[in-house]
Amino acid sequence: MYDVTEIRRDFPILSREVNGKPLVYLDNGASAQKPQVVIDAITRAYAEEYANVHRGLHYLSNLATEKYESTRGIIARFLGVRDEDEIVMNTGTTMGINTVAYGWGMPNLQAGDEIILSVMEHHANIVPWHFLRERQGVVIKWVDVDSTGYLDPEAVIAAMGPKTKLVAVTHLSNVLGTVVDVKTICQAARERGIVTLVDGSQAAVHMPVNVEEIGCDFYPITGHKLYGPSGSGAIYMRKERMAEMQPFVGGGDMIREVHKDEVTWNDAPMMFEAGTPGIVQQIGLGVALDYMMGIGMENIADHEKKLRDYARTRLDGLNWLQVQGTTPDKAAIFSFTLDGAAHAHDISTILDKKGVAVRAGQHCTGPLMDHLGLTATCRASFGMYNTEEEVDKLVDALELAHDLFA
Structure with a gap:
């Protein structure tokens, strides 16, 4: 039985606040947090x-x-x-x-x-x-x-x-x-x-x-x-x-x-x-x-697939959000832009005010950005300790960013 609440207790940093909000850490593609046993x-x-x-x-x-x-x-x-x-x-x-x-x-x-x-x-x-x-x-x-x-x-x-x-x-x-x-x-x-x-x-x-x-x-x-x-x-x-x-x-x-x-x-x-x-x-x-x-790589993969599917459903409901990469069996990594002139760095800054940590930029993939015709994207990347509630907080923060830049 995969108990994400129990797993989250193993990561001390996940209990902290950022800008007065509970930390929602969605920058795992850049670097993941560390469990207490590693520390x-x-x-x-x-x-x-x-x-x-x-x-x-x-x-x-x-x-x-x-x-x-x-x-x-x-x-x-x-x-x-x-x-x-x-x-x-x-x-x-x-x-x-x-x-x-x-x-x-x-x-x-x-x-x-x-x-x-x-x-x-x-x-x-x-x-x-x-x-x-x-x-x-x-x-x-x-x-x-x-x-x-x-x-x-x-x-x-x-x-x-x-x-x-x-x-x-x-x-x-x-x-x-x-x-x-x-x-x-x-x-x-x-x-x-x-x-x-x-x-x-x-x-x-x-x-x-x-x-x-x-x-x-x-x-x-x-x-x-x-x-x-x-x-x-x-x-x-x-x-x-x-x-x-x-x-x-x-x-x-x-x-x-x-x-x-x-x-x-x-x-x-x-x-x-x-x-x-x-x-x-x-x-x-x-x-x-x-x-x-010890948790089991199959168990981690199954948990993240459920997160991916939930996040995909929630993000697909935002018709002003453009997600890059839509293969059915993709990992729980979502790179996106907003319609209009909002830069990825500006979007990331707004999300950070809500305690949501994402990555913004080219993600060390210049040729891919050229291929996509983009200068930068925001990226939300999920890990073993993320939850559906955190997906909801991401969506709430994105809606705020859209309201500000629309």
């Missing part, structure tokens, strides 16, 4: 258990190492990965994709090789490939979405050609809420010998994920969206791809031996984890993922 784990790690990992032989170092490394196994279980050595821990999706761009892309791609992206990718899954375009002559091919925000997997497959070396697509759009059929795309790419990266920043928050069933080569996730600390995250890397990669950040832990005229690398995944890591952040991430799995 406690972070406090305990700093107050009672802190030491550097891997290199010490004393009690605290061994304890910190054990807790830090246990997160690798938790992430593997969370993503349906059998071998935890295929999990590289880092600061989040941006670092994960850059690791692929520099560690795999630079050694393996040449001028004229093609990378396929969808038009709704986050900048984190665009800018690193532009580095390769500028510096190595790699060609970026774009696949559009239709008027509902749907990305046809057959369109992605049709774009694959003899020069295609990588397909990098989001699993779930952070603006449109579109869920992409990445399994079909990855299967077709694998049959053609094409490497695949699936951006899991949003999808891993809202639904069960099994990367081995998806069949991708890389799958990055971000901890702060998963109810964990900022500065935490990981990327799944298929071992076959790891063998084709070179480290691009040098320092401690990623080496085996260092001499004046020679350096030998550590084995993966350590080869891609240079320097002192975010020890406490990763410990907190492990607790956050355990918390989510």
Whole structure:
């Protein structure tokens, strides 16, 4: 039985007020709030258990190492990965994709090789490939979405050609809420010998994920969206791809031996984890993922689908509101504009006066905004702790904004 009231009690920030109103936090697509168990784990790690990992032989170092490394196994279980050595821990999706761009892309791609992206990718899954375009002559091919925000997997497959070396697509759009059929795309790419990266920043928050069933080569996730600390995250890397990669950040832990005229690398995944890591952040991430799995990812997904359906019904009743992304099975993410000249920033400011927190801007999706012919949208993104009552408060605040700007 999913008890959202009980879940909300686990998140202390949800009991506060903003501008004299109860906080309605609908900015989960940017970053989620933290449950008390994560906050406690972070406090305990700093107050009672802190030491550097891997290199010490004393009690605290061994304890910190054990807790830090246990997160690798938790992430593997969370993503349906059998071998935890295929999990590289880092600061989040941006670092994960850059690791692929520099560690795999630079050694393996040449001028004229093609990378396929969808038009709704986050900048984190665009800018690193532009580095390769500028510096190595790699060609970026774009696949559009239709008027509902749907990305046809057959369109992605049709774009694959003899020069295609990588397909990098989001699993779930952070603006449109579109869920992409990445399994079909990855299967077709694998049959053609094409490497695949699936951006899991949003999808891993809202639904069960099994990367081995998806069949991708890389799958990055971000901890702060998963109810964990900022500065935490990981990327799944298929071992076959790891063998084709070179480290691009040098320092401690990623080496085996260092001499004046020679350096030998550590084995993966350590080869891609240079320097002192975010020890406490990763410990907190492990607790956050355990918390989510304790509730059940299927249960979270079902709760958010009900919220999506309720929010869709309420928002559809506002004939002056334009929602971007209308695929039937989308996630509980709603990006919208108001008829007239009201800018997204102005709308967001009015909503904030009512205690409703939403995001306003381009949401790090410049190509998608160009495709939609928009400069910005407001975005309400829901999480495991949101309620139908909060949807009603969002609608009330939007009606106030409309009255003010009409």
